[in-house]
Amino acid sequence: MEVECPRCRKRAPDDAGNPFRPFCSQRCRLLDLGAWIDEDYRVPGAPEAESEETPPSDRDDPSA
Numbered sequence: 001m002e003v004e005c006p007r008c009r010k011r012a013p014d015d016a017g018n019p020f021r022p023f024c025s026q027r028c029r030l031l032d033l034g035a036w037i038d039e040d041y042r043v044p045g046a047p048e049a050e051s052e053e054t055p056p057s058d059r060d061d062p063s064a
């Protein structure tokens, strides 16, 4: 099974043999991560939820 690399559109294996999936390589994965950090990347169709922080229901503090 294969998946299209979100970064370079190259076909990449989508299985346990590809630790970088859905990306084709570590390079594409890091590039994508960098785009996220730069806030220059948006998930298509993502709901608008920038007005609120992470919901408290999703918290799981192990030190508590």
Ligand SMILES: [Zn+2]
Pocket: 005, 006, 007, 008, 009, 010, 023, 024, 025, 028
């Ligand atoms: Zn790629």
